[in-house]
Amino acid sequence: MLDHTHQDWRSKAAELTLPSQAFIDGKFVHAASGKTFDSINPATGAVLASVAECDAADVDLAVAAGRRAFEDGRWSRMVPGDRKAVLLKLADLIRANLEEMALLDSLDMGKTITDASTIDAPGSAHFFQWYAEAIDKIYDEVAPTGPGDLALVRRVPLGVVGAVVPWNFPLDMATWKAAAALAAGNSVVLKPAEQSPLSALRLAELAAEAGVPDGVFNVVPGYGATAGKALGLHMDVDCLAFTGSTATGKLFMQYSGQSNLKQVWPETGGKSPNIVFADCGDLDAAADMAAFGIFFNQGEVCSANSRLYVERSIKDALVEKLIERAQSMQPGDPLDPASKMGAIVDEKQTQGIMRFVEEGKTSADLVTGGDRVQINGKGCFVQPTIFSDVAHDNPLARDEIFGPVLSVIPFDREDEAVAMANDSIYGLAASVWTDDLNRACRVSDRLNVGTVSVNTVDALSAQTPFGGMKQSGFGRDLSLHSFDKYTALKTTWIKYRA
Structure with a gap:
């Protein structure tokens, strides 16, 4: 890729087949309403694709698919080594399709193809690999107790994780949320930014190809005021991970209080x-x-x-x-x-x-x-x-x-x-x-x-947590600490005859 010319990249961009439908329960589907919105190339003003405009009805379908998958254990109770193998394959597929993933982000939000192909897309593969390799290396605990008592403390997946990500690093921000949440055994419903939905949709397709079961990884493109709000207010979403503006992060905190007290992990603005x-x-x-x-x-x-x-x-x-x-x-x-x-x-x-x-x-x-x-x-x-x-x-x-x-x-x-x-x-x-x-x-x-x-x-x-203080939010991406967002501590106390 380092020797690709301007014309090379333009030719490859012209050959792309751009994803445009939502990805729910293992397949691409139109929005329930039939509505679409235009994904526009900011470098040229050209319409790249008319993308499915998901709203609350589509979020309901995606969350229901995620819940079914979680409850029947097709992913949440998969042998850790098997789940690891699937995510490692996904990392390999991202690398195999690196040029395509880089082009999708470059065309969609305007970043240079050099950065997209040498930083963003390789970074996505790296983070999926890193979290995959952590799956079978995180141990649970046995608490100190007296004779006749055995107290087990385990990290268990939460269930359905909603992820709302920004447009500045479309693939990487989707990865930062999804890689850790999937590695922990959750189902994920991802809402990419309306300005840059294409790479997230392709990522979902690659995840399915890697072996992520149907319903486990869903992508619902749409607007924040509709699809994003529906995720925030959904009574069957257990956790909402968000990266974006401080004002929107505050809205998600309100949505939690107005619904089921879901965990909300905001990573918001900065002025570093x-x-x-x-x-x-x-x-x-x-x-x-x-x-x-x-x-x-x-x-x-x-x-x-x-x-x-x-x-x-x-x-x-x-x-x-x-x-x-x-x-x-x-x-x-x-x-x-x-x-x-x-x-x-x-x-x-x-x-x-x-x-x-x-x-x-x-x-x-x-x-x-x-x-x-x-x-x-x-x-x-x-x-x-x-x-x-x-x-x-x-x-x-x-x-x-x-x-x-x-x-x-x-x-x-x-x-x-x-x-x-x-x-x-x-x-x-x-x-x-x-x-x-x-x-x-x-x-x-x-x-x-x-x-x-x-x-x-x-x-x-990948080894160090990323997140802030004050009105930059308190969510943390990257590192093993990000598993804290996507798991709950569960105690099982056993009395036995000593």
């Missing part, structure tokens, strides 16, 4: 700070990663390092380096391997980003970017944009823009930097750049976030 101290030993590396931290995936990342706090003595030097990097990362056709940035997911998101930019031009120092552009006369593209000397209370530094917009804020003292970094409703991630080990540990301890990356940005792996 990146703190660069003057004792940072490699300013070029800090500039490289600061640019990556805000411009990767067009800035459409919940943990994007969008607030850059720089010690005043090095601010000008770092900003100059950042300008150079931004100017070399201009957006282009997502299917062109030479493109460093792709398209913004849709027109609504593009206009929202540009409102922040236009307002920012009146209140901060725009040092590069700031324009919406077109590629071949079309598309939703925004230049990498940097504002310098942003006031800490400026909306540029307070609100989640979810686009390629960086706010640079100078500071003079460590305490000042930490106070500003923590002065946010969000607490998802943060980065710290320093060569002083004492400072690295001290500042990391004081930052109220889920992940602190020292001398890098946005570090994550």
Whole structure:
């Protein structure tokens, strides 16, 4: 794939058969209402497919299929080694269809084909494999008791897990939820974002090919206000895992209280700070990663390092380096391997980003970017944009823009930097750049976030939990800890004759 040309990718895209129906109980089906919605390529404005618009009736069918599958044990009581083998096969199938999976995400939401084919699609296969390999390695417990008593504490699957995922990493976010939930033995009803449903539908088809039984993995594309709300309010959904905006996460918490008190695990918004101290030993590396931290995936990342706090003595030097990097990362056709940035997911998101930019031009120092552009006369593209000397209370530094917009804020003292970094409703991630080990540990301890990356940005792996604090939510994806979301602790106490 690394040697594919722009034309190669365009040719492969033209040959794709795009999934468009819901996947319920092991087969593709139309929405019960017959309604569809258009999946649009944000780079061109072209309609990719008319996708089944699921609503409450379809969610009912999917949940019922998931419940039947769970109760009869076709997956929930499958021998762990057999369940492991199925998910390992799914990982292999994702790798075998890597180009297709990458193209679906690139076409659907605008990310570069380079990122989709080298990060997202391989990442999905890796996470399925990782959770598959964990299935037969997680042990239950025996609690300490006296003679004549045996207390067994087991992790048992919850039942039917609803998963509502965002559009910025369509395949990976579906995987982060589904891989752990399926590995634990649950049935899953997944609602992908309406902007990017295609890769989730293909994933369900591959899961069936791998041997995931009918009814265990269902995908109901549709709108949040209908299909998403129906999952949140459903009386037979045992758990709802959500990644998306803070406002929507709060709605799902309300839906739980209005229905069956289902567990809700929200991973929501972010406005992550990146703190660069003057004792940072490699300013070029800090500039490289600061640019990556805000411009990767067009800035459409919940943990994007969008607030850059720089010690005043090095601010000008770092900003100059950042300008150079931004100017070399201009957006282009997502299917062109030479493109460093792709398209913004849709027109609504593009206009929202540009409102922040236009307002920012009146209140901060725009040092590069700031324009919406077109590629071949079309598309939703925004230049990498940097504002310098942003006031800490400026909306540029307070609100989640979810686009390629960086706010640079100078500071003079460590305490000042930490106070500003923590002065946010969000607490998802943060980065710290320093060569002083004492400072690295001290500042990391004081930052109220889920992940602190020292001398890098946005570090994550299958082995470490990802999630936040405050209004970034309390859900955790990745690592063995994510099994906590999808299992319940069940005690069986046995009296025996000692």
